[in-house]
Amino acid sequence: MTQNEKSIPVIIVGGGQAGLSLSWYLCREKVDHIVFESKTACHSWDDERWDNFCLVTPNWQCELPGHPYKGKDPHGFMVKQEIIEYVKGFVNSFNPPLREHTAVTSITRHEAGGYRVVAGGETWHTKHVVIASGAYQDAVIPGYASAIDPSIFQVHSQDYRNAAQLPEGAVLVVGSGQSGAQIVEDLFLEKRKVHLCVGSAPRVSRFYRGRDVVDWLADMHFYDLTVDNHPLREGARDKTNHYVTGRNGGHDLDLRLFAKEGVGLHGTLETIRDEVAHFLPDLKQHLDDADKTNADIKKSIDAYIARENINAPTEAPYVPVWQPDGSNTPLDLKAAGITSIVWCIGFRPNYRWIDVPVFNGANKPVWHRGVTDAPGFYFLGLPWLHTWGSGRFSGISRDAAWLASQITGKDVPIA
Numbered sequence: 504m505t506q507n508e509k510s511i512p513v514i515i516v517g518g519g520q521a522g523l524s525l526s527w528y529l530c531r532e533k534v535d536h537i538v539f540e541s542k543t544a545c546h547s548w549d550d551e552r553w554d555n556f557c558l559v560t561p562n563w564q565c566e567l568p569g570h571p572y573k574g575k576d577p578h579g580f581m582v583k584q585e586i587i588e589y590v591k592g593f594v595n596s597f598n599p600p601l602r603e604h605t606a607v608t609s610i611t612r613h614e615a616g617g618y619r620v621v622a623g624g625e626t627w628h629t630k631h632v633v634i635a636s637g638a639y640q641d642a643v644i645p646g647y648a649s650a651i652d653p654s655i656f657q658v659h660s661q662d663y664r665n666a667a668q669l670p671e672g673a674v675l676v677v678g679s680g681q682s683g684a685q686i687v688e689d690l691f692l693e694k695r696k697v698h699l700c701v702g703s704a705p706r707v708s709r710f711y712r713g714r715d716v717v718d719w720l721a722d723m724h725f726y727d728l729t730v731d732n733h734p735l736r737e738g739a740r741d742k743t744n745h746y747v748t749g750r751n752g753g754h755d756l757d758l759r760l761f762a763k764e765g766v767g768l769h770g771t772l773e774t775i776r777d778e779v780a781h782f783l784p785d786l787k788q789h790l791d792d793a794d795k796t797n798a799d800i801k802k803s804i805d806a807y808i809a810r811e812n813i814n815a816p817t818e819a820p821y822v823p824v825w826q827p828d829g830s831n832t833p834l835d836l837k838a839a840g841i842t843s844i845v846w847c848i849g850f851r852p853n854y855r856w857i858d859v860p861v862f863n864g865a866n867k868p869v870w871h872r873g874v875t876d877a878p879g880f881y882f883l884g885l886p887w888l889h890t891w892g893s894g895r896f897s898g899i900s901r902d903a904a905w906l907a908s909q910i911t912g913k914d915v916p917i918a
Contacts (some may be wrong), residue, residue, distance in 0.1 A: 582751025
């Protein structure tokens with residue numbers, strides 16, 4: 504160790520709900536550790552969500568360790584400020600050894616074993632490192648965006664706040680995952696003309712046969728399914744989340760209904776050249792595939808209801824309310840009055856500051872239930888790290904307890 508090097512048994516990188524959930528368990532087990540956070544605890548809920556953001560999963564699934572949802576609406580959906588209050592309440596429920604505004608800039612193997620971590624200008628030696636910084640560091644915006652006329656305002660979904668933020672005129676939303684579909688609705692409700700580039704994201708109904716679909720799937724133990732037992736195995740991690748919303752009590756997001764009511768739907772955006780958007784001829788396929796996924800989920804619920812002999816109301820099959828005409832005409836942005844583009848095409852993880860052999864040839868971390876082949880090196884809070892809930896309020900406590908057991912060498916019960 505160098506003269507100015509400090510030592511601590513465990514370092515957690517990331518002060519979001521994942522890193523702090525593990526900290527909660529380590530505090531309970533009296534394990535000395537520190538949590539480094541480059542900004543502030545759970546800042547993304549405040550800094551990277553639009554004003555009308557709300558959960559798409561019901562409140563009863565909010566189960567941070569020692570801090571379950573205790574409000575009056577377990578089957579409702581917390582709005583942005585309620586989410587912020589919930590996570591701040593969790594942080595205040597214990598005294599985590601948290602260092603905010605302290606970015607980790609380097610992690611390397613230490614010659615004495617363990618790891619050397621540089622954070623906030625200080626150097627630390629630790630036996631255990633947990634990367635809980637998430638998978639959403641670098642916003643994805645295509646290279647050709649820089650060539651678009653600067654008179655057209657561009658913003659990524661993480662920086663979108665509300666319709667008033669955008670100049671007057673029509674808006675092109677690129678990407679139809681959860682963020683894209685919900686932002687389209689947000690703009691549509693503000694009477695903005697919207698065009699949407701539809702991608703391959705699947706959809707799911709909010710309610711079916713008298714209950715929230717999440718309630719049915721929970722009873723069917725879908726949320727206990729591990730990635731090892733998933734039909735797609737590790738491929739589940741690459742799947743886009745189903746679009747649906749909890750806004751105003753929760754409802755479906757049907758892109759066909761948007762189109763019927765005036766939203767312009769287009770296929771996958773191929774490029775924008777000379778302020779003309781060009782699309783792939785895949786709109787019908789994407790809409791049909793999304794509907795099929797929704798229908799398949801309903802069929803699985805039907806089978807469960809029949810198998811368990813449950814008395815539940817019946818529901819007529821979904822009938823598409825709109826069909827594309829098969830055209831694939833390029834869209835002249837200025838002729839269409841488009842003054843803004845909202846990019847909703849996701850994020851890339853950024854692990855360039857980690858110099859430890861825990862990545863594959865595609866520079867993706869390799870783990871099993873968060874445990875890598877490098878002794879004492881772990882990941883936490885990533886999608887399908889172990890189950891569907893691994894990157895959400897519902898499953899992070901289980902994953903954190905598991906990693907706490909790996910660090911302490913003893914069984915750590917789930918709170």
